[in-house]
Amino acid sequence: MTITPIQLTGLPDGVEVRRSSRRRKTVSAFREDGRTVVVVPQRMPADQIRNHVSELVGRLSRRTSTPLRSDTALLAHAERLRTRYLPEAPTPASVTWSTRQRRRWGSCTTAERTIRVSTLLAEMPGFVLDYILVHELAHLIRSDHGPEFSALVARFPQTELAEGFLQGFDHARTIGPGEEPSGPQ
Numbered sequence: 738m739t740i741t742p743i744q745l746t747g748l749p750d751g752v753e754v755r756r757s758s759r760r761r762k763t764v765s766a767f768r769e770d771g772r773t774v775v776v777v778p779q780r781m782p783a784d785q786i787r788n789h790v791s792e793l794v795g796r797l798s799r800r801t802s803t804p805l806r807s808d809t810a811l812l813a814h815a816e817r818l819r820t821r822y823l824p825e826a827p828t829p830a831s832v833t834w835s836t837r838q839r840r841r842w843g844s845c846t847t848a849e850r851t852i853r854v855s856t857l858l859a860e861m862p863g864f865v866l867d868y869i870l871v872h873e874l875a876h877l878i879r880s881d882h883g884p885e886f887s888a889l890v891a892r893f894p895q896t897e898l899a900e901g902f903l904q905g906f907d908h909a910r911t912i913g914p915g916e917e918p919s920g921p922q
């Protein structure tokens with residue numbers, strides 16, 4: 738069996754593709770020294786490789802980005818935060834990751850006691866996710882953002898740090914990659 742790394746344009750950073758003479762159809766991927774290695778059959782055309790790569794890389798990054806990758810683990814984690822900081826809040830019915838939450842970090846429906854948080858948070862420091870979870874859990878007690886609500890959220894010790902982090906992130910996102918922020922005139 739021979740395995741040859743190949744050059745392919747349009748691959749995400751940190752991805753290496755290797756062709757295997759033994760492979761007929763299957764494509765596999767694994768992590769090696771911080772890179773994602775994708776092994777493809779010897780004769781697979783480049784466009785097919787690209788499709789496989791984007792799919793596999795998405796799957797692998799979901800697998801490695803956070804130890805709380807499953808909704809079950811996320812719910813258990815939220816339950817720990819609730820008992821610690823907001824014991825008077827009811828237990829949420831569900832806490833789930835959402836890929837649709839691009840503008841909002843989290844949401845809570847008080848009637849159903851369901852919480853959703855953006856999968857973007859999985860890439861951020863743990864206290865940022867925790868802060869959003871505490872915020873949404875606090876909505877199970879107060880639906881508004883008034884002073885009582887703020888006092889509940891402030892029980893989480895890294896509230897200010899997390900708010901600062903998210904403001905910085907939003908700011909960077911508004912500017913967008915490659916654009917210069919306009920300074921004071």
Ligand SMILES: [Zn+2]
Binds near residue numbers: 872876882
């Ligand atoms: Zn809110």
